[in-house]
Amino acid sequence: DAGVIQSPRHEVTEMGQEVTLRCKPISGHNSLFWYRQTMMRGLELLIYFNNNVPIDDSGMPEDRFSAKMPNASFSTLKIQPSEPRDSAVYFCASSPGTGTFSGNTIYFGEGSWLTVV
Amino acid sequence: GENVEQHPSTLSVQEGDSAVIKCTYSDSASNYFPWYKQELGKRPQLIIDIRSNVGEKKDQRIAVTLNKTAKHFSLHITETQPEDSAVYFCALLTGGFKTIFGAGTRLFVKA
Numbered sequence: 001d002a003g004v005i006q007s008p009r010h011e012v013t014e015m016g017q018e019v020t021l022r023c024k025p026i027s028g029h030n031s032l033f034w035y036r037q038t039m040m041r042g043l044e045l046l047i048y049f050n051n052n053v054p055i056d057d058s059g060m061p062e063d064r065f066s067a068k069m070p071n072a073s074f075s076t077l078k079i080q081p082s083e084p085r086d087s088a089v090y091f092c093a094s095s096p097g098t099g100t101f102s103g104n105t106i107y108f109g110e111g112s113w114l115t116v117v
Numbered sequence: 118g119e120n121v122e123q124h125p126s127t128l129s130v131q132e133g134d135s136a137v138i139k140c141t142y143s144d145s146a147s148n149y150f151p152w153y154k155q156e157l158g159k160r161p162q163l164i165i166d167i168r169s170n171v172g173e174k175k176d177q178r179i180a181v182t183l184n185k186t187a188k189h190f191s192l193h194i195t196e197t198q199p200e201d202s203a204v205y206f207c208a209l210l211t212g213g214f215k216t217i218f219g220a221g222t223r224l225f226v227k228a
Contacts, residue, residue, distance in 0.1 A: 031214045043161070043206060043218040050214055091160065097214045104149045104210050108160040 004109035006092050012115045018080040021112045023092030024073055031097030033106065034067055034077050037089045049075065050097055082116045089113050119144045119211040123219030130197050131227050138222045140207035141189040149210035150183060150190045153218070156203045164205075165192070197226045 005024040013019055025032045033048040047057040049069045057067070064083070069075040079086055089111045095104060121142045130136050140150075151166035167174045167181045167190065174181050178197075183190040194201055207219040 033216070035218075042220045045215065045217055048215060056215055095214065095216075104214070104216070105151065105163055105166065106208075106216050108162070110160050 004092055004094050004107055006090075006109035006112050008112060009110065010113045010115075012117065013082055015083055015116055016081045017116075018078065019082045019086075019114060019116075021077040021090050021092075021114070023075045023077070023109060025075070025092070025094030026107055027073070029094035029096050029107075030072075031095045032069060032075050033093040033095075034075070035091040035093060035108075037091060037111070038087075043091075046077070079114075082114075084116045087115050119147075119209075119215075119217055121207060121209055121217060121219045123207050123222060125222060126220065127223045127225075129225040129227065132197060132199060134197055136192075136194045136197055136201070136224055136226075138192045138205055138207070138224075139189060140191070140209075140219050141187075142209055143188065144209070144211055145185075145188065147209040147211055150181070151208050151210075151216070152179075152181060152192050153206045153208060154203045155206065155221075161206060194224075197224075199226050199228050202226045 007022045031050050034046040036044045046059045047067045052069045067077045091108050091111045093106045093108045095106045123140045148169040153161035154164045155161040165176050165179050165181050167183050178195045180193040204221045204223050206221050208216050210216050
């Protein structure tokens with residue numbers, strides 16, 4: 001299995017530009033998560049989906065952030081317009097989401113390193 | 118809301134010594150407690166986990182203990198080695214499939 005695949009791995013963009021981060025979860029996993037990691041705030045859960053449906057988006061910082069999961073194998077996190085304070089590592093993660101013990105384990109992608117200048 | 122506090126934020130030990138990291142939580146409904154290790158520039162990866170009906174679990178040099186009454190769980194690393202140097206995160210599963218993380222502990226193992 002290739003694991004959770006994220007793109008781009010690195011992005012540098014100018015303030016005000018739109019940023020789209022992409023994620024392909026592990027095949028067969030029912031839950032998908034977007035986390036943001038910064039030195040100041042640690043690992044923050046932004047939003048998570050179960051069976052392609054957004055379940056909890058209370059961590060999305062503001063209206064500039066949006067996330068979609070049009071099908072079981074693809075999700076996007078969009079920032080429009082981007083600001084310097086959005087600079088962070090954005091991790092996508094997935095889990096089997098079966099409710100069993102092993103189904104709760106989260107597997108992370110390698111992250112998208114975003115710098116907004 | 119759900120919350121998990123992790124201590125200490127930084128831990129420095131001599132190679133061969135033990136390291137202990139502790140987390141406390143507030144949601145009594147939490148029933149799954151994983152620990153993740155994140156090396157510099159890498160993704161967090163699961164190293165051990167425990168379910169609420171178990172008090173302790175061990176995997177070679179790593180062990181996790183859970184006190185559900187007191188709402189805290191701890192990671193124990195024995196015979197530490199330089200390659201154990203990393204950031205360690207505790208986490209817990211809240212209602213549904215939502216996993217939240219502690220703030221992390223930066224462990225330094227001095228050779």
